[in-house]
Amino acid sequence: MLHSRLFLSVFLYLCCVSSAFLGGRLVPLDLEAAPCVAPRRRAGRSILGIKASGKASTQIAVCVYGPDCCKKTSDQLGGADVSLESVRSLAEGINGVTVRAAGCLGQCKDGPSISVKLPGTPKREVLKKFSDVKELEKVLASAKFRVDSGVVKALQLKTRGNKAAVKGGSKEALKLYDEAITLLEKKKGTSRAKAGILSNRAGVKMALGDFDGAEQDINEAFKSDADLRQNFQRAGDFARLQQDEAQASSMYRDAGKADPQRKDMVEKGAKSVGAKTMFGFGGPAPYKLYDPA
Known part of the structure; x- marks a missing residue:
């Protein structure tokens, strides 16, 4: 019992010292940071994404930082970020959809791919060989989004x-x-x-x-x-x-x-x-x- 109280006292003392040293502020770790994605922007933006106009219920990840994505996207669509920009542009006018750039989605052999997580669904749907926003329009329409x-x-x-x-x-x-x-x-x-x-x-x-x-x-x-x-x-x-x-x-x-x-x-x-x-x-x-x- 004595040892437990002593340990608790020392722990609380160290917390107080750390808080004072840091100006009384808690400094949380950014556990979401990933090496394949650019630093998180401020002002409510998603990682390299667009700002949603309402509460996000659908998340779209576009593979642009995978090992083969850049070259295959360029070869098929004309530029490394064409699929990302097209998805961002399509989602811009749709309330409740957010888009982010992502690392490898595990579909390298199929070229450009995007992952869609619709509300109320347990798994993400991966659109392989993504080359036409018409494909994404169909997925969003199935979730009752107006495109x-x-x-x-x-x-x-x-x-x-x-x-x-x-x-x-x-x-x-x-x-x-x-x-x-x-x-x-x-x-x-x-x-x-x-x-x-x-x-x-x-x-x-x-x-x-x-x-x-x-x-x-x-x-x-x-x-x-x-x-x-x-x-x-x-x-x-x-x-x-x-x-x-x-x-x-x-x-x-x-x-x-x-x-x-x-x-x-x-x-x-x-x-x-x-x-x-x-x-x-x-x-x-x-x-x-x-x-x-």
Whole structure:
């Protein structure tokens, strides 16, 4: 009994000393932090996700940080984060749905995958070889969520535009992006989708030599969503092509800060802009959209 009381007294004393040393504040451990996911943002955001407009009842995890996800998503959809941005854009206008970037979902051989946890269901549903938001629309509709078919169509057009753009089909991509923007013009809850498409369209306009149009799209993209990494990348590309290296470096740094997990990808893409041909002795290579949203 005496030993128990002595132990309790010492324990309480140490707690008081620790509390005083830390300014009277309890410092909880972040047990949810994971090495494959970027640090948790503040202001009510989920990990690299969007802020839900109501109580979250459905959680969607998009595999983008797995060992093979980046390359397979790029090969199939035009960019490493296309599936993530499409899911975020679709969920943006739906109350009760949250989206987060995730590590490997164990479906590497099948390419891009997403995991959906619907309310009232014990298990997550994994959509393998995810390439079309139409698949996610069906799952959400089964849970009685209202999904705007116009937004789905716009995101499908965006993906088609991405595939064309990264293969050098800038004119075809521009037409597809124009159609997508037209579908979203008067729709609410589509700021993320608009920003991604405008950012991509700015890239193909630069590829076509329309720098005035590209600058306008970049500014509009920032107005729609100031946090989108690709906005900073396109702004950096624009500045570099205009020979404003100080501004370009600043924008690329901000792109890395917007998504620390993609910092290496940002740096790699930046090096390709304005790079000289013929082993460094020729003129600059023509610009082509890379890493679209």
